[in-house]
Amino acid sequence: MSGKTLEIRHLNTSFFTQKGEVGAAKDICLEVRPGQIVGIVGESGCGKSVTARSVMGLVKYPGRVVSGEILLNGTRITGISKKEACSLRGSEVSMIFQEPMTSLNPVIKVGRQVEEVLLIHKKITKKEAKKEAAKILEAVGISDVASRMECYPHQLSGGLRQRVMIAMAMICSPSLLIADEPTTALDVTVEAQILRLMKKLCEAGTSILLISHNLGVIAQVCDYVYVMYAGRIVEQGETFTLFDHPAHPYTRGLLGAAKSLRSDAGLLKTIPGVVPNLLHLPAGCSFSPRCDSCMDLCRSEMPDMLPAGEKGHLTRCWRS
Numbered sequence: 001m002s003g004k005t006l007e008i009r010h011l012n013t014s015f016f017t018q019k020g021e022v023g024a025a026k027d028i029c030l031e032v033r034p035g036q037i038v039g040i041v042g043e044s045g046c047g048k049s050v051t052a053r054s055v056m057g058l059v060k061y062p063g064r065v066v067s068g069e070i071l072l073n074g075t076r077i078t079g080i081s082k083k084e085a086c087s088l089r090g091s092e093v094s095m096i097f098q099e100p101m102t103s104l105n106p107v108i109k110v111g112r113q114v115e116e117v118l119l120i121h122k123k124i125t126k127k128e129a130k131k132e133a134a135k136i137l138e139a140v141g142i143s144d145v146a147s148r149m150e151c152y153p154h155q156l157s158g159g160l161r162q163r164v165m166i167a168m169a170m171i172c173s174p175s176l177l178i179a180d181e182p183t184t185a186l187d188v189t190v191e192a193q194i195l196r197l198m199k200k201l202c203e204a205g206t207s208i209l210l211i212s213h214n215l216g217v218i219a220q221v222c223d224y225v226y227v228m229y230a231g232r233i234v235e236q237g238e239t240f241t242l243f244d245h246p247a248h249p250y251t252r253g254l255l256g257a258a259k260s261l262r263s264d265a266g267l268l269k270t271i272p273g274v275v276p277n278l279l280h281l282p283a284g285c286s287f288s289p290r291c292d293s294c295m296d297l298c299r300s301e302m303p304d305m306l307p308a309g310e311k312g313h314l315t316r317c318w319r320s
């Protein structure tokens with residue numbers, strides 16, 4: 001297949017707060033091709049969710065997309081009407097969130113909620129919707145579907161609730177699924193099951209944008225990865241390249257922290273310092289105050305994305 005499922009061109013999304021404009025996503029350029037699982041990774045607060053919400057047209061007030069273009073299967077979706085955006089959501093692109101409980105209605109049985117999505121987007125009878133809902137719930141690995149459909153969300157485990165969310169997201173066969181920290185609230189066994197399910201969905205034709213602060217999750221399923229720091233992409237590349245030859249000191253720091261978590265060294269390695277306040281970013285490279293290979297140039301000028309060796313491997317670092 002050719003073409004791009006998702007293309008983000010120079011996206012800038014800001015929050016207009018009383019203290020000033022907070023640039024939460026800055027000059028984001030990103031692609032998801034058909035059949036790919038693409039990851040966005042970075043510490044909390046670096047702009048992952050804001051980027052995803054910009055694609056969905058779901059940035060919360062006082063935030064908004066300031067500039068840039070977003071294309072879905074070649075069609076520009078920035079600047080479209082609310083009504084058009086609404087019809088795209090669910091049918092062409094859908095999103096799942098970290099805590100399914102906040103997206104499911106607590107007082108409606110889960111079966112009904114899955115059927116609702118179908119009834120909104122498709123010309124279909126209630127009876128057909130019920131049948132299709134059961135089919136998709138089974139496809140996402142829920143057993144004993146008939147009785148589960150009669151449950152309220154709180155009667156299901158976290159893993160089952162996330163499966164219901166995935167079923168709702170997948171029911172209209174969108175070409176793109178955006179999964180924002182879909183396994184963060186789950187234990188590792190259930191996490192592994194959900195990640196396997198994502199791989200299956202991708203093999204069945206859905207492109208996926210997977211967001212996680214956890215490099216392990218990204219490494220397990222993604223083909224290509226973007227690393228974000230303080231609102232910007234700082235490194236991108238094929239998963240293997242990026243993990244074997246990280247080019248940005250921040251990516252190396254994340255990898256070091258992830259490795260020390262897995263070893264029994266007893267000492268948790270972290271990146272020194274904290275993520276800067278987006279309202280008071282340092283001059284030059286945003287990572288420079290935390291970087292152990294920082295030069296004078298880094299404190300005065302922000303580098304562009306520069307080639308880092310392998311094809312498609314780029315890094316925002318003067319030392320590359």
Ligand SMILES: Nc1ncnc2c1ncn2[C@@H]1O[C@H](COP(=O)(O)OP(=O)(O)O)[C@@H](O)[C@H]1O
Pocket residue numbers: 015017022024042043044045046047048049050051060061062063278
């Ligand atoms: N409602 C808001 N008002 C002001 N700033 C916000 C708001 N929501 C998010 N931000 C800013 O956007 C940044 C990125 O947020 P987010 O995309 O949720 O981070 P991530 O998903 O990577 O943890 C935050 O660090 C914060 O500075």
Ligand SMILES: [Mg+2]
Pocket residue numbers: 048049050180181
């Ligand atoms: Mg987030």
